[in-house]
Amino acid sequence: MSLARRLLISVPYTWLLALFLVPFLIVLKISLSDYANSIPPYTPTLEVGEGWSGIKEFWSALDFENFVFLTEDALYIKAYWSSLKIAALATFFTLLIGFPFAYGIANAPQEWRPSLLMLIILPFWTSFLIRIYALIGIISNDGFLNQFLMWIGAISDPLVIMNTNLAVYIGIVYTYLPFMVLPIYATLEKLDSSLLEAAQDLGCTRISAFWSVTVHLSKPGVIAGCFLVFIPALGEFVIPSLLGGSRTLMIGKVLWEEFFSNRDWPLASAVAVILLLVLIIPIVLLQRNEQMQREQNK
Amino acid sequence: MKKPSWFNVVSLTVGFAFLYIPMIVLVIFSFNESKLVSVWGGFSTKWYGELMQNRAFLDAAWVTLKVGFISSTIATVLGTMAAFVLVRAGRFRGRTLFSGMIYAPLVMPEVITGLSLLLLFIAVGMDRGVSTIVLAHATFSMCYVSVVVSSRMATFDESLEEAALDLGCSPWDAFRSVTLPIIAPAVASGWLLAFTLSLDDLVIASFTAGPSATTLPIKIYSSVRLGVSPEINALSTIIIGLVTIGVLVASITSKRAIQKQKRGELLAEH
Numbered sequence: 001m002s003l004a005r006r007l008l009i010s011v012p013y014t015w016l017l018a019l020f021l022v023p024f025l026i027v028l029k030i031s032l033s034d035y036a037n038s039i040p041p042y043t044p045t046l047e048v049g050e051g052w053s054g055i056k057e058f059w060s061a062l063d064f065e066n067f068v069f070l071t072e073d074a075l076y077i078k079a080y081w082s083s084l085k086i087a088a089l090a091t092f093f094t095l096l097i098g099f100p101f102a103y104g105i106a107n108a109p110q111e112w113r114p115s116l117l118m119l120i121i122l123p124f125w126t127s128f129l130i131r132i133y134a135l136i137g138i139i140s141n142d143g144f145l146n147q148f149l150m151w152i153g154a155i156s157d158p159l160v161i162m163n164t165n166l167a168v169y170i171g172i173v174y175t176y177l178p179f180m181v182l183p184i185y186a187t188l189e190k191l192d193s194s195l196l197e198a199a200q201d202l203g204c205t206r207i208s209a210f211w212s213v214t215v216h217l218s219k220p221g222v223i224a225g226c227f228l229v230f231i232p233a234l235g236e237f238v239i240p241s242l243l244g245g246s247r248t249l250m251i252g253k254v255l256w257e258e259f260f261s262n263r264d265w266p267l268a269s270a271v272a273v274i275l276l277l278v279l280i281i282p283i284v285l286l287q288r289n290e291q292m293q294r295e296q297n298k
Numbered sequence: 299m300k301k302p303s304w305f306n307v308v309s310l311t312v313g314f315a316f317l318y319i320p321m322i323v324l325v326i327f328s329f330n331e332s333k334l335v336s337v338w339g340g341f342s343t344k345w346y347g348e349l350m351q352n353r354a355f356l357d358a359a360w361v362t363l364k365v366g367f368i369s370s371t372i373a374t375v376l377g378t379m380a381a382f383v384l385v386r387a388g389r390f391r392g393r394t395l396f397s398g399m400i401y402a403p404l405v406m407p408e409v410i411t412g413l414s415l416l417l418l419f420i421a422v423g424m425d426r427g428v429s430t431i432v433l434a435h436a437t438f439s440m441c442y443v444s445v446v447v448s449s450r451m452a453t454f455d456e457s458l459e460e461a462a463l464d465l466g467c468s469p470w471d472a473f474r475s476v477t478l479p480i481i482a483p484a485v486a487s488g489w490l491l492a493f494t495l496s497l498d499d500l501v502i503a504s505f506t507a508g509p510s511a512t513t514l515p516i517k518i519y520s521s522v523r524l525g526v527s528p529e530i531n532a533l534s535t536i537i538i539g540l541v542t543i544g545v546l547v548a549s550i551t552s553k554r555a556i557q558k559q560k561r562g563e564l565l566a567e568h
Contacts, residue, residue: 004469005387008379008382008383008387009383009387009390009396011376011379012376012377012379012380012383012396012440012444013383013392013396015376015437015440016380016396016399016400016437016440017399019415019418019433019434019437020399020402020403020437021395021399022418023414023415023417023418024414026414026417026418026421027410027413027414027417030417040420097312097313097316098313100305100309100313101309101310101312101313103306103309104305104306104307104309104310104313105310107303107306108306108310116310118545118549119314119317119318120317121545122541122542122545123317123318123321125494125541125544125545126321126537126538126541126542127497127498127515127534127537127541128498128500129498129500129515129518129519129522130321130324130518130534130537130538131320131321132522133324133518133522133526133530133534134320134321134323134324134534135320136522136526137320137323137324137327137526137531138319138320138323140526144319144320144323174316174317174320177313177316177317181313231405232405232407234407235407235408235409235410236407237408237409237501238500238501238519242519242522242523252407252408252409255409255410255413256409259413265417268413269413269417272409272410272413272414275407275409275410276410279405279407283405286405287401
């Protein structure tokens, strides 16, 4: 192996090992430690410095205490469930708005499409935080939506959307919409419209032709879009923290509070480890979907 | 050309209204005279003036830009190297782990990345501040850069590079005069992506910043928690404006570059 090649591989490799893999191992180690009222707030149970005896001691004292605590306290199980539920439902709503949106762009006149796509991508480059903030201006109790509805006389009292789970759904749909639209658009754009005509010639109604051709062939894009929304939504912190109420339970928020407010590092680390385990399934499914698409394109 | 159906027109209108109305309202209310964010009290630019006097925001903006520039530059170098490893290096020991470490940060929840990096910095006894945010940002953005660059490299004709080597170029010269110009647009968009990711990041910066450094998102987050304020509206308007101009300029220049390339190809054919 030439020196240049070795250098090319080892520099990014070492960087990722040191700043991605090792930090994880530390999280894993601390999740197995005990909480202590000190600085840092845990007693290490694994002393690598002490060699083999340290590892043996660690092994005998290993009790997964934090993980047991997570399963015993209903709060955490509820938080995982409610994160899964919120992420899944929000993904469904995003699909409901995103599919017609992508379909509309794919069927727009050819010369409009680049500009329409640009209008989808533009918010993605704008700060995430600012978009959440802009949404607060719309849905808060004295926000634009309530002002408008009261002005036209549709309601007499402001709708309470802010600080509820509904606000979290709206927030996820609003911020992750481009992630849903772009992959669906990519599959719809490649779709051959003569297939639709063929289906209709063969006696399909317009709706059944749409269902069996358009929807069926755009499935890879729909699956990719759903996972691209679901995965980040599951561990979301900013949206539940700014838009949700005190009763909105999401695991990203729980982890943050365990760490910053309760200073319980071992428990926060255990929450992180379980969140990762929950995420492995959708991540593997997403990768398999992408691989299948790549093979089909060959 | 078939006429767009009413269904398409409606879904596009609803979609774009949903995406853009909140931002348009925000921009309009940044020019509101009144401190009340929902009542229009006349046109004024006074909140921009107050923003410019606000030391805390200016300091945070400076830290954010500094972190963005340094971290995205490191990320671009490392990410481009990683892209070469992924596309060109062939088999080597630990390749699977390497590509896993490139793709995993893309789907990792920010709270976990932030927590793990903070625990690392504490474990090695590093003082938290600008440098730790830079390290954290460079790490996750290099993965985005390497994905962008490697997808460009996958369509790259390697024989061009071989020709340069056959004609007596050193590997470095061949890289500089053949490979780099071809992948340059991808490297540039990778840098831009890394830069915006860094400017935008709240969660990882909050974990790794420590008390000594505050970035703009951290500052915005803590004031948004207290409610909507016209100063934040003004600040957001400035950021939205800059991003819009940046994206428009980038897309126009890349369109020009593609047209130029096409013209060149046409000339070469004749």
